[in-house]
Each structure stands twice: as C-alpha cells, then as structure tokens.
Amino acid sequence: MADTIELRDIEVWDGNMAASQALRQVQVDVVAAYPITPSTPIVEGYAGFKANGYVDGEFVMTESEHGAMSCCIGAAAAGGRVATATSSQGFALMLETLYSASGMRLPIVLNLVNRAIGAPLNVNGDHSDMYMGRDSGWIQFGAYSPQEAYDLNFIAFKVSEDHDVRLPAIVNQDGFMTSHTAQGVHTLSDEVAYNFVGDYKPMNDMLDLDHPVTHGVQTEEDWHFEHKARQQHALMTAVLPKIQAAFDDFEKLSGRKYNIVESYNMDDAEVAVVCMGTSVETAREVAEEMRTQHGIKAGVIGIRVFRPWPLEQIAAALKDVKAIGALDRSSPHGAMGALFNELSGSLFNTETKAVLTNYIYGLGGRDLTKAHLVGIFTELKANADALKPTTPLQQYIGLRGPKLSFF
C-alpha cells in the first residue's frame, strides 16, 4: 500500500508539480513515459514518488514517445488506470498512436505541456501541439494556471473513465508560463482526491479472461465508418454533460467552479477576446482595466474544453457582443487561425452580427503583454463602433519588424 503525503492547504507548486501530485493522488496503475521539455518534471516527479513508495503502480521508461503512448494503450486495454505526459515534438511522435487510443475507446490521461513545434527548435510555450491533436478524438481540457492543471487532472480521469465516455483526455497547460511558474495551489488531501475519481472500473479489459475481447481490430469499408460514427456520437452527446456533472461535483468538493465555456465580464460586454491558456487570465485583468481606465466594456471568453468543441455554449456566450477577437497561439500555416475558424462556424448560423477578427500571437513563447491586449481591445472597440472590420482580418501581435497582416 502506497504511503500518503500530508499536503499543506496551499502548496506553492508549478504546473508540472501540480500535475505530478494529481497523478500520484489518483494512484495510476501504469505511467509509461519518455521525457521532453517542458513536461519532463511531471513524469520525473512521478517516478520520484514511485521510487519513494508513494505510488503502487508501474512506471515504464520507454524508448520514445511513440513507445510511451503504445505502452499506455496496451496497459489501458489490459484494464488499468493509465497516464503520461509529453510536449511538442514528443506529442507529434505520439500522434499516430493517439488515434489508436481514441479509436479503441481507451481512457488515458495525457498531460500535454504546450510547446512550440520546430523548426526552428524552440522549447517555449505555444499551442502548436494542442492544435495538432484537434482531430485525434481526444477530449481536450485547458488549464490557465497551476491550480487548474491540478484540478483538471481529477476531472479528466473522472470523465475519461466513465463507461458512457471511454475516451482518452488531454489536460493542456502552457509550457513554462504554467508548467514552470510556481503559484499557490489549494490542495485536496490524498483521500479526498482519490475518492473523487474513485476506483478504476475496467470495461472490456483484456485481463478479464472469463470474457475474452479483441482490441485493435481491422475494419474495412464494412464497419470502419460505423465505429468512427459511434466515436463521434459519444464525443458530441455524452462528453459535455459528463464534464458538466464532473465540474458540478468538483465544485461541491472544493468550492472551485469550472465551466465548459469560461465567461468573464460578458454580461454587458461590447467587445470580447477569445483565447486559451495563461492568456485568459492576463486578458481578464486587462478587460477589467479597459472598463475602469479606458471606458471600454470588455469581456473575455476562455476555452476550457477545446474538444469536443462546445458550439452551442460558445454561440450563446458571444451572442450579444459587437466585436470579437480570436487569439490564436499557433501558426495557422496558410489559413485563418483555428479559433477564428471555430468561432466563425459557431456563429455563422446565429443572429449575431459581431465583427470577428483574428490575432496570431505568442509563438515560441513570445510574451503577450498587457499592452498588447490593451491594443487589441481598443481595435475591437473601433470594429464595434464601425460595425465592420477596421483592421485586416488576421494580424500578427508582438512580432518584430514590419507589421504582418492578411486579408
């Protein structure tokens, strides 16, 4: 039986330590991992817990991230609680196996510490890896702080392992800006944290020898489409209600309230930015200052659940604003940013006539300053007043050299 750790009510942890502690508290059966900056301390910390007797499960050091996720898939199919962590190129190397995990309907929790994807090589935070996983069939949560990286791990296990869901889940946190930034984290005791997630209840597990099952089958034209349709059906119908229920339970337990779409100052907002990660919190602070110092009714929409995309909730949250800025922290490489496109798809068939523009920012860890956000809100106000875009549709923010914009 693993030893417990007496945590203080508030521990000063970075996002990596917060995630690592959460993995310890839910007593994962198998963590298979290959280290990569900036996610390494999650599995390094977990291996330390294992070595010091705080974890009963297995820790498997694999030869690559492809091997790590493959090992997770095998362990999940065998019938265990499974987790890992990675970033950037490591996530890219996992990509093939990510589709296997979701297609085989295996609950696995992946802590994805968001980092740029090279070339050029860069270890700092942006959302390129998160965006790469968009269509992989994984549930994707977004944390804005170490506290949320901690809390959302518990939510992720609970939702992912639900028998009506059985889909793997990613908990995103910003590389360095969350993963290596120490802040106060309100903790749960080991017992309370474990009981929130509960004992793992296997389903169709390969080690249940009385009920033989096959995993990872081949289906051609005859059944492939039906399998993918069932996966989509679960993602589109089962997941968001289960997430909401888990958020509600977690609020009762901790007092901390999470929402599928995080609205801040949106009740009477005239302009709003939509963003993810640490930028959400910085934008909230600036939105407050836009009201008190600049007389602009600014609001912020934070994406808490990136997949499945909460189309109806997003549309409802933005129905009354006059101008929206979609902030994408990933190079769109020949298109509008992904958030811009998602928001367009969410709003196109609604009554809203909001002006929607796109900002590309923060690639490779480039700072998003409060001054940048003041500039963005100010431009959005001009769009709201003019009822049409007064700027190019896609602008690069915080880029050195001449201004870059398109359309």
Add this chain to the structure above:
Amino acid sequence: MLEIRWHSRAGQGAVTGAKGLADVVSTTGKHVQAFAFYGSAKRGAAMTAYNRVDDKVIMNHEKFMAPDYVLVIDPALVYVADITANEKENTVYIITTHMSTEELIASQPKLSGKKVYTVDCIKISQETIGKAIPNTPMLGALMKVSGMYEMDFFKENMIRVLKKLPQKIIDANMIAIQRAYDEVK
C-alpha cells in the same frame, strides 16, 4: 503588487531562490508567482527569474515586468546584463559584489543616483555552504533591505523549504542568510 527580478547565471540557484521566496511569502496568506526565462540555457548562461506578490490572486502572466527590486547574484552581470531594464523611479538594487557600494557605482555609472545595496553573497556562500550558491544569502539581504519579514520567521520557513537537504547544508544556509542580513550595506 510587489515585483522582483533576479539576475543570475544558470546553476546559481535563482529559480530555487525565487520559488523558495514564493513559498515563504505564501504562508502569510499572500498570493505569489515565481517564474524564470529559460530557453535552452546552459550552466553559466545569464538568465533572469521573477517574483510577484499581491494581496489578491495574480492573474497577470505577462513576462514583462517593471521591478520594485532587482537582485543580482552574480557580480559580472552588472556589466554584461541589462540589470536596469524597465526600472522604475524607486527600483531598489541588491547586488552581489566584493566591492563597496561606492566602488561598484564608480565601476558601473548607470547605477549612480539609484538605490543600490551591496553584499558579497558569493563569498558568504563559499565560506558557509562551501560552494558559490548565492541564492539563499541574497534572500537574507532582501529581508534586511525590504523589512519584509522578521528574521526568525523567515529562517523557520526556509528550513521547511530546504527540508530535503542534509541537516549540515540547511544549517550552513541559515548562517549564510544571517550573514547576508547582517552584512548588506
């Protein structure tokens, strides 16, 4: 909001110092943030680390900072790093050096007219801990200059922060903290 910027070389313990400070401050009910700029820095490369302290939850994640305190824990960085970047009118500098404050300002004129304190954290850590890890003595100096906390309270909490180290090293760190507290000018 209180904001602190550390100038250090990778390996000198600025990140540990910043996180340790955040841990101690957090026990008093304040909200804290500690982070650093890393990149693919090798040991010895110039780097910066940061602290924010506030009475309310810190939502600002920008890396930009106009610091209230600048802590320099490697003497040469006074000449090769931009230690006065984004300074405020009343920014306070605490600098590790073997020189007196007057000698230091004479050697780096851009510090003239500023609030500069000096302490030799390198020598203190070499003589107490046995190697040049100037982070904890700098915190002792910061306690003296800022008046942030009583020394007993601070040391008691630092013992908890350092609890994973051997007792001998913890004791040496406490002596280093006290010496820097007493010696900073």
